Amino acid sequence: MLYSSAKSKPRKTIDSLGIQLTQPPSPVANYVRAVQTGNLVFLAGHGPYLPDGTYITGKLGQDLSLEEGYAAARQTAIALLSSLKQEIGDLSRVTRIVKVNGMVNATPDYTDHPNVIDGCSDLLVSVFGPEVGKHARAAVGMNSLPIGIAVEIEMIIEIKL
Amino acid sequence: MLYSSAKSKPRKTIDSLGIQLTQPPSPVANYVRAVQTGNLVFLAGHGPYLPDGTYITGKLGQDLSLEEGYAAARQTAIALLSSLKQEIGDLSRVTRIVKVNGMVNATPDYTDHPNVIDGCSDLLVSVFGPEVGKHARAAVGMNSLPIGIAVEIEMIIEIKL
Amino acid sequence: MLYSSAKSKPRKTIDSLGIQLTQPPSPVANYVRAVQTGNLVFLAGHGPYLPDGTYITGKLGQDLSLEEGYAAARQTAIALLSSLKQEIGDLSRVTRIVKVNGMVNATPDYTDHPNVIDGCSDLLVSVFGPEVGKHARAAVGMNSLPIGIAVEIEMIIEIKL
Numbered sequence: 001m002l003y004s005s006a007k008s009k010p011r012k013t014i015d016s017l018g019i020q021l022t023q024p025p026s027p028v029a030n031y032v033r034a035v036q037t038g039n040l041v042f043l044a045g046h047g048p049y050l051p052d053g054t055y056i057t058g059k060l061g062q063d064l065s066l067e068e069g070y071a072a073a074r075q076t077a078i079a080l081l082s083s084l085k086q087e088i089g090d091l092s093r094v095t096r097i098v099k100v101n102g103m104v105n106a107t108p109d110y111t112d113h114p115n116v117i118d119g120c121s122d123l124l125v126s127v128f129g130p131e132v133g134k135h136a137r138a139a140v141g142m143n144s145l146p147i148g149i150a151v152e153i154e155m156i157i158e159i160k161l
Numbered sequence: 162m163l164y165s166s167a168k169s170k171p172r173k174t175i176d177s178l179g180i181q182l183t184q185p186p187s188p189v190a191n192y193v194r195a196v197q198t199g200n201l202v203f204l205a206g207h208g209p210y211l212p213d214g215t216y217i218t219g220k221l222g223q224d225l226s227l228e229e230g231y232a233a234a235r236q237t238a239i240a241l242l243s244s245l246k247q248e249i250g251d252l253s254r255v256t257r258i259v260k261v262n263g264m265v266n267a268t269p270d271y272t273d274h275p276n277v278i279d280g281c282s283d284l285l286v287s288v289f290g291p292e293v294g295k296h297a298r299a300a301v302g303m304n305s306l307p308i309g310i311a312v313e314i315e316m317i318i319e320i321k322l
Numbered sequence: 323m324l325y326s327s328a329k330s331k332p333r334k335t336i337d338s339l340g341i342q343l344t345q346p347p348s349p350v351a352n353y354v355r356a357v358q359t360g361n362l363v364f365l366a367g368h369g370p371y372l373p374d375g376t377y378i379t380g381k382l383g384q385d386l387s388l389e390e391g392y393a394a395a396r397q398t399a400i401a402l403l404s405s406l407k408q409e410i411g412d413l414s415r416v417t418r419i420v421k422v423n424g425m426v427n428a429t430p431d432y433t434d435h436p437n438v439i440d441g442c443s444d445l446l447v448s449v450f451g452p453e454v455g456k457h458a459r460a461a462v463g464m465n466s467l468p469i470g471i472a473v474e475i476e477m478i479i480e481i482k483l
Contacts, residue, residue, distance in 0.1 A: 029275055030282040030291075031298035035259045037201065037319045040359065042260045045299030059269075061466075098357045099364045103301055108381075110466040114351055121352040130352075137353035138367030138476050140425055141466030144222075144271040144302030154299050158359045190436055191443040191452075192459040196420045198362065198480045203421045206460030220430075264462055305383075305432040305463030315460050 010091035013127050014081070023082035024049040034087035040098070041087055041157045046079040047149035048072035057148040060141075061107030064150055066115055072150035073102065073119030080120075080155050081127065088159055096158040097124050097135040103152045106141035113139040120153050171252035174288050175242070184243035185210040195248035201259070202318045204244055208310035209236040218309040221302075222268035225311055227276055233311040234263065234280030241281075241316050242288065249320055257319040258285050258296040264313045267302035274300040281314055332413035335449050336403070345404035346371040356409035362420070363479045365405055369471035370397040379470040382463075383429035386472055388437055394472035395424065395441030402442075402477050403449065410481055418480040419446050419457040425474045428463035435461040442475050 014021065024046070027033065033044050048056035048071075056072040058064040064072070085091050102117030104110070117139040125133040135155075145152050175182065185207070188194065196203050209217035209232075217233040219225040225233070246252050263278030265271070278300040286294040296316075306313050336343065346368070349355065355366050370378035370393075378394040380386040386394070407413050424439030426432070439461040447455040457477075467474050 027275075027298075029279050029298075030286040030295060031261070032295045033297065035257060035295075035297045037257060037259050038199075038360075042297045042317070044297040045301065096357060096359060098359050100353070101299075103299075106466045108304070108465045109470075111469050113466070113468045118351050125352040134352060134354045134357075136355065136357045136364045136366040136476075137349075137351075138423075138425075138474060139468055140367065140464050140474055142301050143269045143304035143430070143465035144267045144274070146274045146300055147272045148270075152299060152301055154297075156364070188436075188459075190440050190459075191447040191456060192422070193456045194458065196418060196456075196458045198418060198420050199360075203458045203478070205458040206462065262460075264460075269465070303462050304430045304465035305428045305435070307435045307461055308433050309431075313460060313462055315458070 021082040022051045024079055033083040039161050043155045045152040045154045046076050047152055048075040049079045056150045058150050059105050061110035069116035070119035073117050074123050076151055076153045077120040077123040093159045095160050097133050098158050099156040100135045100137045101154045102139040103142045105145045105150050110141050182243040183212045194244040200320055200322050204316045206313040206315045207237050207240040208313055209233040210240045216310045219311050220266050222271035230277035231280035234278050235284050237312055237314045238281040238284040254320045256321050258294050259319050260317040261296045261298045262315045263300040264303045266306045266311050271302050343404040344373045346401055355405040361483050365402055365477045367474040367476045368398050368401040370394040371401045377471045380472050381427045383432035391438035392441035395439050396445050398473055398475045399442040399445040415481045417482050419455050420480050421478040422457045422459045423476045424461040425464045427467045427472050432463050
């Protein structure tokens with residue numbers, strides 16, 4: 001295989017970053033965490049799921065500091081990668097992170113959404129490197145999110161078939 | 162035709178569910194309800210359009226109960242399927258509902274968005290079955306929506322060419 | 323070349339509309355303005371960037387009139403086209419504007435989002451004509467946006483390879 005030597009790279013990186021991929025429980029509702037169409041994978045909106053089974057909740061500009069928001073976005077990226085790994089088997093199949101939609105639970109006068117969502121973007125670039133990991137992105141403020149989670153992030157990924 | 166026997170399935174299901182596909186009027190603005198690119202159809206954001214020409218309006222957590230929100234999301238799914246049918250001619254061409262983006266008009270402390278958007282997801286799975294109908298999904302809270310509609314939902318669908 | 327005579331059309335139109343494509347500075351964060359996958363280009367969320375290096379800020383329903391919101395959406399379309407041109411080299415490669423996601427910084431009771439986002443849609447149809455320029459669209463209200471910008475808009479474009 002041409003790519004055999006590169007195959008374990010992302011996983012190695014994740015391990016070396018000390019990241020443990022912990023997947024949130026499957027949705028109880030009539031939807032799924034990931035759908036593949038052609039060489040694209042669309043991931044559902046994920047939240048900052050913690051290994052103890054809870055989520056990071058709270059509103060930026062009111063309950064959470066920028067640092068806490070950044071940590072929530074990073075934790076959400078881990079949940080996204082966990083779902084992605086379960087869908088495609090091996091993260092080394094990722095050829096490009098195409099799009100990240102970062103939605104921040106925030107007050108009406110909050111303005112620092114990009115620095116919050118950097119918690120997700122920075123992790124993606126750490127794991128996949130800049131060429132594969134850099135993505136088009138939106139970072140916006142929501143007035144409410146499910147069960148009060150701090151951020152909800154969805155993602156489109158291009159993979160090798 | 163290989164698929165001739167399956168062709169009328171989704172329509173039959175819709176009829177058997179007692180659903181009448183009523184399409185909202187075409188947008189007056191410079192956009193359209195659906196764009197096909199390759200084997201993907203991108204649907205515009207739709208609202209809970211009623212056969213009498215009005216929309217379900219109101220804010221979750223303030224004006225509308227969960228049940229009313231669920232009904233609004235279901236009604237929006239009907240509008241989405243109406244536009245999809247007009248675009249592709251026959252709903253049996255749908256091979257997968259890829260992505261649903263459910264945006265709920267809600268108060269800042271609302272937390273029950275997923276149960277609202279289930280009104281859309283449940284209908285899609287009823288119509289297409291779990292394998293075709295289950296989709297990646299986001300469910301989030303908006304602080305305002307056009308003309309005060311209760312939900313706005315957009316959708317990406319994979320079809321058979 | 324079959325398309326040689328049409329090749330300079332969009333640019334000519336932009337010039338004839340008196341539009342100067344001024345691109346915002348590159349993101350400092352770990353993301354990029356555009357990602358191409360297959361024949362689709364996903365553009366990041368852009369704001370109403372002005373040639374003087376500032377952005378149009380403010381909330382619809384509170385700080386800005388509909389006309390000012392429309393102008394902000396139009397200015398954002400110019401930023402989007404600037405990024406698109408930088409990504410694909412020549413705007414005549416655009417075969418279809420697939421999807422526009424128009425997010426308006428608005429008060430909780432604002433209802434006029436479609437007329438704001440028309441500022442973007444109208445420009446796209448002016449530049450590309452109705453067949454290529456008309457797109458699926460969502461227009462929704464956000465309770466806050468980065469640095470308080472009036473609108474944030476993202477876009478998916480189909481191009482000729």
